[in-house]
Amino acid sequence: MTAQAGRPRPAWQSLDSAQLLLIAAAGMLIIASVTQVGAVGLEDSRTAILFGALIAIGELLRMIMPGSREVAPIASAGSVGYALLLRVGSEPATHSAFQAVTVTACGTLIGALPHIAVGRIPALDAMARRVLSPALVAFVFRPIGTSSLQHHWPLLITVMVLTVMFACAAEMVTAATIRAEAVRTRFAIAFGDEIRAKVPLCAASGATGILIAVSTFVMGPVALLVFSAPILVTQVAFRRFAGIRATYLQTVRALSQVTEVGGYVEAGHSRRVSELAVQMGRELGMNEEALLELEYAALMHDIGQLSLRDPIPGGATVLASPSEQRRIAGLGANVITETGVLNEVAEIVRRQSEPYRAAEGSAPPLASRVIKVANAYDDLVGASSDRDRSAAVLERLRGDSAAEYDPTVVEALGHVVDRMR
Amino acid sequence: MRGLPLAAWAYVCTVVVLAASSIGLSSFDGIDWTTLAVLAVLSVICESAPALLNSENARVSLSYSAGLASVVLLGPTGAAIVGASAIIAWRRDMGVVKRLFNGAQFALSGYLAGVVYSAAGGTTGKPTNGSFPDIIAPYLTAVVTYVAVNLALIGVVLVLTKTAPLWGFRWRPIGSLAAGQLAYGMFGLLIAAPWGLIGPFSAVLVLMPMLLARWAFQQTSDQQQAHAATIAALCQAVETKDYYTRGHSERVSRGAVMIAEAIGMRPERVGAIRYAGMLHDVGKLGVPTKVLQKAGALTEEEYAAIQLHPMRGLEIVREIGFLDEALAGIMHHHERMDGTGYPMGLAGLEIPEFARVISVADAFDVITSTRSYRPARSIEEGIAELRRSAGTHFDPEMVEALIAAITRHGWTQPDPVPPPEEGEETTQQDHDDPSAPLRVAGEGVR
Numbered sequence: 001m002t003a004q005a006g007r008p009r010p011a012w013q014s015l016d017s018a019q020l021l022l023i024a025a026a027g028m029l030i031i032a033s034v035t036q037v038g039a040v041g042l043e044d045s046r047t048a049i050l051f052g053a054l055i056a057i058g059e060l061l062r063m064i065m066p067g068s069r070e071v072a073p074i075a076s077a078g079s080v081g082y083a084l085l086l087r088v089g090s091e092p093a094t095h096s097a098f099q100a101v102t103v104t105a106c107g108t109l110i111g112a113l114p115h116i117a118v119g120r121i122p123a124l125d126a127m128a129r130r131v132l133s134p135a136l137v138a139f140v141f142r143p144i145g146t147s148s149l150q151h152h153w154p155l156l157i158t159v160m161v162l163t164v165m166f167a168c169a170a171e172m173v174t175a176a177t178i179r180a181e182a183v184r185t186r187f188a189i190a191f192g193d194e195i196r197a198k199v200p201l202c203a204a205s206g207a208t209g210i211l212i213a214v215s216t217f218v219m220g221p222v223a224l225l226v227f228s229a230p231i232l233v234t235q236v237a238f239r240r241f242a243g244i245r246a247t248y249l250q251t252v253r254a255l256s257q258v259t260e261v262g263g264y265v266e267a268g269h270s271r272r273v274s275e276l277a278v279q280m281g282r283e284l285g286m287n288e289e290a291l292l293e294l295e296y297a298a299l300m301h302d303i304g305q306l307s308l309r310d311p312i313p314g315g316a317t318v319l320a321s322p323s324e325q326r327r328i329a330g331l332g333a334n335v336i337t338e339t340g341v342l343n344e345v346a347e348i349v350r351r352q353s354e355p356y357r358a359a360e361g362s363a364p365p366l367a368s369r370v371i372k373v374a375n376a377y378d379d380l381v382g383a384s385s386d387r388d389r390s391a392a393v394l395e396r397l398r399g400d401s402a403a404e405y406d407p408t409v410v411e412a413l414g415h416v417v418d419r420m421r
Numbered sequence: 422m423r424g425l426p427l428a429a430w431a432y433v434c435t436v437v438v439l440a441a442s443s444i445g446l447s448s449f450d451g452i453d454w455t456t457l458a459v460l461a462v463l464s465v466i467c468e469s470a471p472a473l474l475n476s477e478n479a480r481v482s483l484s485y486s487a488g489l490a491s492v493v494l495l496g497p498t499g500a501a502i503v504g505a506s507a508i509i510a511w512r513r514d515m516g517v518v519k520r521l522f523n524g525a526q527f528a529l530s531g532y533l534a535g536v537v538y539s540a541a542g543g544t545t546g547k548p549t550n551g552s553f554p555d556i557i558a559p560y561l562t563a564v565v566t567y568v569a570v571n572l573a574l575i576g577v578v579l580v581l582t583k584t585a586p587l588w589g590f591r592w593r594p595i596g597s598l599a600a601g602q603l604a605y606g607m608f609g610l611l612i613a614a615p616w617g618l619i620g621p622f623s624a625v626l627v628l629m630p631m632l633l634a635r636w637a638f639q640q641t642s643d644q645q646q647a648h649a650a651t652i653a654a655l656c657q658a659v660e661t662k663d664y665y666t667r668g669h670s671e672r673v674s675r676g677a678v679m680i681a682e683a684i685g686m687r688p689e690r691v692g693a694i695r696y697a698g699m700l701h702d703v704g705k706l707g708v709p710t711k712v713l714q715k716a717g718a719l720t721e722e723e724y725a726a727i728q729l730h731p732m733r734g735l736e737i738v739r740e741i742g743f744l745d746e747a748l749a750g751i752m753h754h755h756e757r758m759d760g761t762g763y764p765m766g767l768a769g770l771e772i773p774e775f776a777r778v779i780s781v782a783d784a785f786d787v788i789t790s791t792r793s794y795r796p797a798r799s800i801e802e803g804i805a806e807l808r809r810s811a812g813t814h815f816d817p818e819m820v821e822a823l824i825a826a827i828t829r830h831g832w833t834q835p836d837p838v839p840p841p842e843e844g845e846e847t848t849q850q851d852h853d854d855p856s857a858p859l860r861v862a863g864e865g866v867r
Contacts, residue, residue, distance in 0.1 A: 090550055157619055200637070204630040211626040215615045219553040227611055230630040233604065237637035244644040247742060251648060254740045255655045255703075261733055262706035306658045306706070338654035341647035 018178045019125040026128035029135055033101035043095045047088050050221050052107040054078035054228060059111025059130075062122075063239045066246070067197055067288055069175075070126040073205045073238070075111065077231045078224075079104040079134035080167075080209025081216075084160055086145050089220035094146060100138035105131050125178055133171040137163050137209075160213070164206035172198055185282050193288040204234045249295075256299035264305040264312070266382055274298035276374040276416060277367075283412040284366065294367045297348035301371050304332025304349075317353070318379040325353035356406045369406040373397060373413050376405070390417055425518075429581035433522050436574060440525035443532040444505065447498040456491075457499050459621045461506040463487045464527075467628075468510035483631055484510075485567070485602055488531050489609025490624070492563050493556070494616060496545035497535025504531035526574040530567045538563035547617035556610075564606040568599055605631075649696075656699050659706055663713060665792055666702075666851075668835055672790075674698030676782030679826035680819050684778075690746065694775055697747030701754050701779050702853075704734025715850075719859060727852050727859070728763040731755055750775025754783060755852075759813045777816040781807065781823050784815070787853040791838040794850065794857065800832055806856055814855055 042048055058075025065071055083100045085093045108131055112122050141163045149156055175198070176191035183190070208231040215223040256270040277298040281291050302317065305328055317325050333350035336342050351364035352371045363369070380393040394414055401407040425433075467483035484507060491503040504527030508520050515523065539545065543559030544552065572595070608627055615623040656670040677698035681691045705713070708730050712723045719727070735752045753767060753776035760768030788803040798806070804824050811817040850859055 153619060157622060200633045204633045207626045207629040211611070211615070211623070214619055214623070214626070215611070217618060218548055218550060218614050220550075222554050222557070223614070226607070226614075229604065229607055230611065230627055230634075234630040234634040234637070237634035237641065241637045241641045241644070244641050244648060248644055248648045248651070250741050251652060254738055255652070257737050258655065258659055258703060258706050261704065261737055263709075303655070303658060307661055335654055335658040338657060339647065339650040341643075341650055 016178070016181050018174075018181050022132070022174060022178065023124050023128045026131050029101060030105040030131065033098040033105065033135075036096070036098040037102045040096075043099060044088070044091070044093060047085070047093065047221060048082075048095070048099065048103050050224055051078055051082040051085075052103045052110070054224055055082075055104055055107025056111035059108050060114060061235065062111075062115075063235070063242060065197060065201070065238065065242050067193070068123075069197055070123045071198075071201055071238075072111075072130060073201050073208075073235050074228060074231050075108060075130060076134065076202075076205035077208035077212065077228070078107065079130070080137055080164060080206060081212030081224075081227075083134050083138035084141055084145070084163075084209060084213035085216060086150060086156075086213065087217045089217075095142075097135070097138035097142045100142070101131065101135045104134050126175075129171050129174060132174075133167045136167040136170055140166065157210070157214075160210050161206075164209060168199075168202040168206060171202070183282060186285055189285055189287050196289070201234070201238060204231060208234075249292075252296055252299050256303070259302045259305055262306065262311070264308070265302050268383055269378055270299050270302060272383070273301065273371065273374045273378045276378065276413070277370050279416045279419075280370050280374060280409065280412040281367070283415055284370070284409065286366070290367065293344050293348065294370060296342060297345045297352070297367055298371050298374065300332065300336055300345070301349055301352055301375060302328075302332065303335050304328040304330065306335070307331045318376045322353065322355075329353045355404045356401070357403050363406075366406075366409075369409045370412075373405050373409045377413060377417075426581060426583070429578065432577060432581055433518060436529060437521055437525040440501065440505065440528040440532070444498065444501045444528060447501075449498060452495055452499050456494050456616070457502060459624070460487050460491045460494070460499075460503045463621075463624055463628075464491075464503050464506050465510050468507045468523075469512060483605060483608075483628060483635070484527070485605040486608040486612055486627065486631070487624075488527060489534065489560075489564060489567055489606045490612035490616075491609075492531060492535045492538050492567070493543070493545065493560065493610065493613040494547060495535075496539065497532045500531030500535040501528040504528040522578065526571060529574065530570040533570050534563040534567035537566040548614050549617060553614075560610050564603060564609070567606055568602045571602065572599060652696060652699055656703065659703055665790070665838060669786055669790070669853075670699045670702060672786045672833075672835065673701060673779065673782045676785055676823060676832075677778050679830065680778045680782060680822045683822035683826040684818065693745075693747045694750065694778060697750040697775055698779055698782060700734065700738050700747070701751050701783065702730070702734065703737050703751075704730040704732065707733035724859065728755075730852075732764055746773075746775055749773035750779050752776070754779040756780070757814045758816055762814075772816075777819050781815050781819040783853050784810075784855045785823060786835075787851055788856055789832070790835045792851055792854065792857075797834065797837055798856075800827065800834065810855055 055075045055078040058072050058078050061074055062070060062072035079100070082103055083097070085095075087093055108127060112127065115122060141159065144159055145156065149159070172191065172194045176187060176194040179185070179194065180187045180190035208227065211230075212223060212227045215227055219226070253271070253274075256274075259265045260267050260269065274295050278291055278295050281294045286294065305311065305317075308328070312320050312324075317328060320328070329350055329352050333346040336346035336349055348365060348367040348371065351368040352375070354364045354368065354372075356363060356369060356372075364372075376397060377390075377393055380396070381390050384390075394410075394417060397405055397410050397413070398407075401410045464484040464487035467487055488500060488504050491500040495503070505524045507527045508524030510520070510523075512520075535545075538559050541559035541562045543556055543563065548556060608631065611627045612624045615626075619626075653671065657667070660667050660670060674695050675698070677694045678691055681694045686694070708726050712719070712726050715723065731752050731754060735748060738751060739748060750773060753762075753765065753772055756762035756765065756767045756772045756776055757780075758769055758772070758777075760766050762772075785803050785807060788798050788806050789800060791797040804827070807815060807820045807823070811820040850857060852859055
């Protein structure tokens with residue numbers, strides 16, 4: 001959902017420090033583990049290969065969740081399961097944490113190969129997390145699990161659950177740190193977003209991991225095959241969810257162009273306003289959910305103009321009279337209300353033309369204020385990249401702020417524009 | 422439930438009696454009541470919140486898992502009791518008779534599955550290390566029995582209450598339903614297997630991913646509806662520009678779907694054509710209002726502007742990924758079979774199938790709705806008009822498909838539109854109308 005400004009850079013250059021640190025940590029851990037396993041040899045190679053295969057398949061089936069989060073629930077379940085594995089049938093499983101890491105890493109790499117072969121480069125930091133998180137489980141759990149606790153079931157299960165939860169939390173903290181840096185938002189907000197986006201999948205793969213580990217006691221290696229089924233269903237469900245979310249956004253983006261094709265607004269106006277608005281919203285500390293609503297509202301903010309007989313000259317609503325602006329906003333909100341599902345978005349659109357200091361009533365919602373400023377800026381600057389012009393427009397908006405525009409929102413615009421230059 | 426046919430009553434009673442006797446006449450020796458209670462509670466919870474599969478009417482609930490877990494853990498009688506517990510599921514949409522039948526059919530499915538499971542050599546009770554992999558074959562037969570009995574019992578009631586036809590069942594949704602049930606049934610083994618080790622906790626572990634999947638499916642279907650509603654609302658917004666064409670997109674979409682279903686298109690393609698029909702005229706926005714509303718003959722330039730609208734539409738929707746095939750439909754919906762259409766002048770089967778479908782639905786709706794220059798024609802006149810132009814303008818196969826679909830399902834014509842208020846300008850001719858072609862200066866009609 002972010003507009004990646006600037007030229008595309010080579011993959012390694014676009015990594016920031018937190019990502020590099022994470023990838024380096026994962027790399028070092030993998031090298032250490034492989035060396036250790038190489039030295040002492042692979043224990044119970046059949047089970048190791050089975051789990052490795054499951055992880056590889058999971059990696060092959062990885063998917064992108066909303067917010068371009070790369071996840072591989074099946075692979076995660078497999079690696080957590082191997083980290084928690086204490087017995088296969090009647091044979092005890094005594095593999096070390098290092099071996100667990102090695103199997104996870106090998107599976108992940110093998111599963112990633114076909115993707116790389118067809119040119120889909122994995123998100124390296126997400127991949128590193130997929131190795132590190134089960135590694136954490138392995139290093140915490142294996143010393144406990146192989147101790148005398150082994151035969152005390154309720155306690156053992158509790159320890160498993162706690163370990164998995166701990167690893168999930170750790171993963172979300174690292175993901176949030178990286179995200180906060182990448183999209184320039186505060187850590188707390190990024191962490192909140194991460195929790196909302198990841199907790200269900202973390203819980204699902206964690207539960208399946210535990211289940212695999214436990215049922216391998218009873219069923220032997222067959223368990224792997226059978227117990228991957230629930231997580232497979234979960235994965236299918238979430239993949240479809242991610243798919244429709246992406247399609248929805250695509251549709252709104254595409255259909256928001258009708259005002260441009262109809263000659264009501266300048267070409268590219270809706271897209272530019274929405275990109276600007278999302279960056280400003282982020283600057284102002286809005287979370288992902290609010291940003292998505294903001295983006296929809298910004299894309300459709302001019303839809304009310306479709307009801308006008310003749311386009312406003314130049315399509316710039318900022319030049320229309322306040323009552324006309326308000327009428328267009330109302331018409332647009334009515335169109336959006338028709339969908340029956342985007343009520344918040346409709347409300348944002350309805351109130352986009354209200355001045356910040358309204359004579360009566362409460363101030364419009366933050367998203368409306370953001371769109372008002374972004375729209376005014378784009379109406380006056382347009383596609384032009386002239387710095388003087390944008391500086392002059394910013395000055396003008398600052399002059400009008402406090403009464404017409406929210407000063408903090410105008411400041412956020414100032415930061416965003418500064419970055420774009 | 423009142424007004425059930427007699428046969429249906431008799432059937433429901435038979436099933437309920439059979440289920441009751443399967444429980445009542447068995448011995449309860451050796452049943453682990455704690456396990457039974459836990460599974461029954463689980464089954465009730467799951468049945469209270471059935472998961473929606475993608476097809477509208479197909480509901481698969483996780484109680485299948487509980488039912489089949491009880492086949493292994495408790496045997497036929499226990500499974501029947503667990504199944505019967507569905508009677509007290511918290512479902513507001515179910516009347517007493519429906520509840521009874523639902524519980525009875527689950528009980529019967531569970532009982533028969535349990536009998537088959539034992540007969541196939543499965544051992545009842547908590548599985549141990551030695552149970553695998555021998556348990557898998559009997560379990561599979563039990564799952565298949567459970568699903569088959571369940572589907573058969575419900576299928577008969579649907580036929581008897583006339584909610585489903587006796588012949589001409591739509592097999593595809595049933596197939597996906599059965600697949601969902603088989604899959605959910607398999608989870609019963611997953612619940613049963615570690616039961617001896619960790620007890621009911623195994624149900625929590627198995628059901629957690631499933632409940633999350635359910636949540637995601639729900640979200641997906643909500644989003645799908647939101648998506649469809651958003652497209653419809655935006656299309657409507659585009660239509661408000663013209664007084665007489667309101668509702669046109671919606672009806673073309675409906676007509677296109679009717680044709681698509683009549684010629685046996687796959688469901689995914691029917692879904693795509695629904696959107697294509699909705700969006701086919703979105704490019705009309707690019708045509709200046711004064712051209713659309715012009716009363717007299719059009720100049721060459723104005724006609725060219727109209728001819729451009731399919732391409733404009735394509736420009737707008739091109740980036741919507743799911744529309745791949747629909748794009749061709751939108752772009753070519755004004756091609757004619759004889760090759761005199763626009764924008765490319767394709768002829769015959771060169772015209773993409775979607776476009777041939779949409780063009781028939783499009784013309785039919787225009788003929789049967791009111792225009793400023795004439796009142797709406799009747800459905801019969803519309804059909805006659807389509808037949809007249811079949812082969813030259815329309816693909817005869819699509820025309821016949823639409824006519825067949827209309828004969829079977831009917832067609833809701835738009836309400837007659839009263840003339841607009843004074844001062845509102847409207848279109849004086851419609852580019853979609855085959856019965857009144859556009860007049861272009863110097864060239865006669867188009």
